[in-house]
Amino acid sequence: MFNLNKFYFKSTYLNVLLELIETLCQLPEKLSDDDLGEASAAVLYLTQVGFKLDWLEKKLEEVKETKKRVKNGKAELQRMEEELQNLTKKCSDLKYLLKKQNVALSFSDVV
Known part of the structure; x- marks a missing residue:
């Protein structure tokens, strides 16, 4: 017997x-x-x-760590560009x- 509810939830989870x-x-x-949150x-929902x-x-x-490093690197780059x-x-x-x-000096500057 085909369970429509079960199929819907599996499809939703996979989406x-x-x-x-x-x-x-x-x-x-x-x-x-917000995207990362x-x-x-x-992830928490799917794990549960x-x-x-x-x-x-x-x-x-x-990805969160990379985003943080990119953000910090851009700030440092901007600071260095301003210093330059x-x-x-x-x-x-x-x-x-x-x-x-x-x-x-010309002759008249010296004499």
């Missing part, structure tokens, strides 16, 4: 699992904290209904001063 996998396949920087909730998802939970944690701009301006100013001061 949740596929959406979860699709979420984890996105670039970590494109995933919001929903992914954690989905009997799926063995240790492997997927591990991947989710890896400041140093470039200082170099330019110093070159201008050196050029202005590096002038040979």
Whole structure:
């Protein structure tokens, strides 16, 4: 006998699992904290209904860590780019001063 309810739930569980996998396949920087929270909730939900998802939970944690490293790396890169701009301006100013001061004296300047 075909149990429609059982089929519906299996289909729903598999759809949740596929959406979860699709979420984890996105670039970590494109995933919001809400996306990752929903992914954690989905893993918990599927685990509670009997799926063995240790492997997927591990991947989710890896994605969270990667997202954190990307975010921190971007912040550090921006800080370094701003520092580079400041140093470039200082170099330019110093070159201008050196050029202005590096002038040979004329005879009338000495006498």
